[in-house]
Amino acid sequence: MTTIFATPLGRRSLFTGASALALVAGLPSLGLTQGAAPSSGGDPLLEPETVTANPDTHRLDVAIDAVYGYYDLNRRPVALRSYDGGPRPRTLRVRAGDTLGLKLANRLPSPPPNLAAHGAAAANGHLHHVSAPVPGMTGLNVPHGFNRTNMHLHGMHVSPRSPADNVLLTVEPGQVQNYSYAIPATHPCGLNFYHAHEHGSVALQVASGMAGALIVEGKVDGIEGIKGLKDVVMLLQSLPVDAQGQLEQYATLDTGTQVYINGQRNPTIRMKRGEVQRWRLVNATHDRFLTLTLAGRPFVALGFDGNPLEETEDHKAIFLAPGNRAEFLVQAPEPGSHALEGGTNFGVAYGTIATVLVEGEVERPAEPYRGPLVDYAKDFGGHLRPVEDGEIVKGRRVGFGQVGTLPYWTWTIDGEPFAMDEKGFTAKLGSAEEWVLTNQTNDPHPFHIHINPFQVLEADGLPVPVKPGRWLDTITIPPHGRVRLRTRYVDYDGVYVFHCHTLVHEDQGMMRLFTVEA
Incomplete structure (x- = not known):
């Protein structure tokens, strides 16, 4: 019997897979460690390239390659899984009513030939199916298949059925998947993102930088005082590497607490005195x-x-858990160098993540725009109007927990780890529900559900309070805390998922199927 090698790790990780160890042997030895950020600001911030939908055809067609990227990270060479070979995946810009065609080519290597000796399961990258039994662990929820992938449009209200946002399909090494997303004419305008979502490899691939911004342009972009501002996209990233400059083992995910922005450590954001910029931040860690x-x-x-x-x-x-996004205006501080701080949350301090350097004078100083943006009752086909008491047809109490003991536990929802053959949760298309989410563990869990956003009614104990009535798609349940929310299931039936967006928890079982029935 083939053995999975398990080592006692921290709370966020679990084990090292034999398939990952074999893949490491095929990568260059870079011989470098994580290193520290520049203390007083590094190179000027680099922004991702932007591709925009054709306004005449209302289409954006883009090809994305999942490949190893070989580049310098904080002035040291690394080899990391990436989109198109670099640390700054392109920003995709569309409008409500557009169609996004996305061709995903998995150009990551297949498992090495010497794994074939371990049998068919090993040759297909499923070594976990033949691992030694470990208390509290199940095969599907042991991280695995690090070179298998797929695509998820996080935050987008689109169909969960193929060829759209079906995260239950797998794109094997050497395969190409053609996605097509019809974006509703009533889609809210705002900042979303696209990222890898193959169960078992999500944390490792997203931590490597396989995530990019996706902007739906609309009404807010045309408001006087907002349009024409410098628009800055920032991908907040983990990018942990081992002494060889690689991320091939789950243990490496616990390397440091660094936060990169667009593949840079403590980059310098330049502003002029009196200048107002529009910042769009994605927590893609x-x-x-x-x-x-x-x-x-x-x-x-x-x-x-x-x-x-x-x-x-x-x-x-502004509090950003993994998966959260925020869009805001910021006016330059006084001339000089100022730290954009990451804060301290749940026992972890992040320090300075960027440096804002203010020099010179803007030609026409102005205050940031303050005022009305949209009308939930009239805009977006009423998609974001409050969920009223009379709409609720069902209430649910959903518990986030764990079974087993370190280092061999599995994360659960309602006492069950993820299973592909489960019936899962079900709801009726056109209905609305109220959920109470409870956390039975000592770790925070950012709850995320696909396809339909939710309206937060109560969320206690967060570092920054959430205003009741806010529409989100990711909300943190603090340790031993609770959240109450409401949601509508509109436009799309089909099977999708909800899960914890601390992605090592998701890979290790904290995900469930959800079926909306017509």
Whole structure:
């Protein structure tokens, strides 16, 4: 019998797979460690390339290759799984009513030939199916298949059926998957993102940088005082590497608490005195909980998790769990160098993640726009109007927990780990429900559900309070805490998932199927 090699790890990781060990042998030895961030600001911030839908055809067609990227990270060479070979995947810009055609080519290597000796399961990258039994662990929920992949449009209200947002299909090495997403004419405008979502390899691939921004342009972009501003996209990333500059073992996910932005450590964001910029931030890390602050300056929030606010809000700090996004206006502080801080949450301090350098004077200083943005009753076909008491047809109480003991536990929802053959949760198309989410563990769990966003009614104990009524698609349940929310199942039937967006938890079982029946 083939053995999976298990080592006692921290709370966020679990084991090292034999398939991963074999893949390491085929990569260059780079001989470098994670290293520290520049203390006073590094190179100027580099932004991802942007591709935009054709306004005449209302289409955006893009080809994305999942490949190893060989590049310098914090001035050291690394070999990491990537989209198109670099640390800054392209930003995709569409509008409601457009069609996004996405051709995903998995050009990652197949398992090495010497694994074939371990049998058919090993040759297909499923070594976990023939691993030695371990208390508290199940085969499907042992991280595996690190070169298998697929694509998820996080936050997008699109069909969960192929060829759209079906995260239950697998794109094997050497295969190509053609996705087509019809974006509804009523889709809210805002910031979403695309990322790998193959169960068993999600944490390792996203931590490697396989995630990019996806913007739905719309009403907010045309408001005087917002349109024409410098629009800055920032992908907050984990990018942990071992001494060889690689991420091939789950243990490496626990290397440091660094946060990169667009593949850079503590980059410098340049502003002029009096300048207002629009920042769009994606927490594309696998497990970092960040509270952003900047020199006491207020952030003027425009929207969260791809959903615009009805009116701007001033925030002294913005909390971003893994999977969260935020869009806001920021006015330059006084001339000089200022730290964009990541804060301290759940016992982890992140320090400075970027440096804002203010020099010179803007030609026409102005205050950030403050005022109305959208009308939930009229805009987006009423998609974001409040979920009223009379709409609720069912209530659910959903518990996030774990079974087993370190280092061999499995994360669960309602006491069960993920299973592909489970019936899962079911609901009726056109209905609305109220959920109470409870956390029975000592770890925070950012709850994320695909396809339909939800309206938060209560969320206790978060680093930055969430205003009741806010529409999100990811909300953190604090340790031993609770969240109450409501959601509607509209437009699309089919099977999708909800899960913890601390992605090592998702890979290790904290995910369930959800079926909307017509």
